[in-house]
Ligand code: HEM
């Protein structure tokens with residue numbers, strides 16, 4: 001018989017709650033930020049990756065502690081260990097907070113600016129997005145996108161102890177990418193969000209309009225993706241142009257046919273799109 005309280009099982013629950021499928025892209029953003037600086041310092045790099053992973057995992061766990069009642073109602077989130085009663089609300093918030101503080105402290109090994117950006121990301125996600133904006137406005141995700149930018153800024157700061165135009169631009173790319181990423185998912189799961197009373201854009205607008213805003217936000221993101229070529233070079237411009245053309249084509253297909261299936265396809269290509277761009281920055285800056 002599996003005992004729900006055994007430490008190994010608990011660890012598995014916490015690993016699930018930390019949303020590892022999202023954290024890898026945040027780590028990649030931090031790595032791309034570090035690479036963009038053209039500097040390489042091993043200990044600060046380990047510090048920002050370890051601190052960032054711990055802090056963002058903690059932030060996700062706090063989010064799931066706060067949102068048990070909403071997660072219960074939504075089919076997509078209804079099997080989370082918090083909803084199943086394996087991890088209580090209090091415990092999730094406590095453990096998540098300890099992880100967020102520890103991650104922030106680990107960032108100090110690099111420098112205080114790195115630590116500040118790690119904490120900033122966590123606080124924007126918890127206080128601004130989860131608690132303040134998510135239940136209130138369809139623009140929740142637009143502002144919440146800054147949480148992801150913080151990962152890139154932390155990576156750059158770990159190498160340089162500064163915040164510069166190039167680092168700002170990488171963060172803005174993640175910021176501009178986030179609405180298209182999330183509205184695609186929300187379009188697929190609009191019934192879930194509607195049941196939970198969360199005013200995501202696709203809950204409030206007809207499918208066609210939601211698809212229009214996904215296309216517009218992706219088009220507005222394109223210049224932010226392309227402009228980074230100034231810091232990474234021509235091969236980056238080629239890769240990013242091809243990737244962006246594919247993404248925008250996909251947005252047009254979704255606009256013409258705004259179904260749940262097309263929305264899911266649009267969501268599924270959004271993470272690989274950003275991953276390829278971030279990896280291109282990392283590879284071209286290393287070689
Ligand atoms: C506030 C902004 C954001 C919102 C509301 C959001 C929302 C979501 C949601 C609800 C999922 C599905 C989660 C699940 O597995 O249950 C998801 C998946 C994901 N998100 Fe985000 N996200 C945001 C920003 C970001 C950022 C900044 C990144 C990384 C830079 C990111 C990377 C990912 C990845 C990699 C996945 C997994 C995709 C997959 O399953 O293939 N997200 N996001």
Ligand SMILES: CC(C)=CCC/C(C)=C/CC/C(C)=C/COP(=O)(O)OP(=O)(O)O
Nearest residue numbers: 022055056059118121122125147148150151
């Ligand atoms: C330290 C640091 C850089 C932290 C960054 C945290 C961060 C960028 C989080 C990304 C946002 C995210 C995963 C939202 C999930 O949406 P949701 O919570 O609405 O999803 P759900 O419906 O699945 O709970």
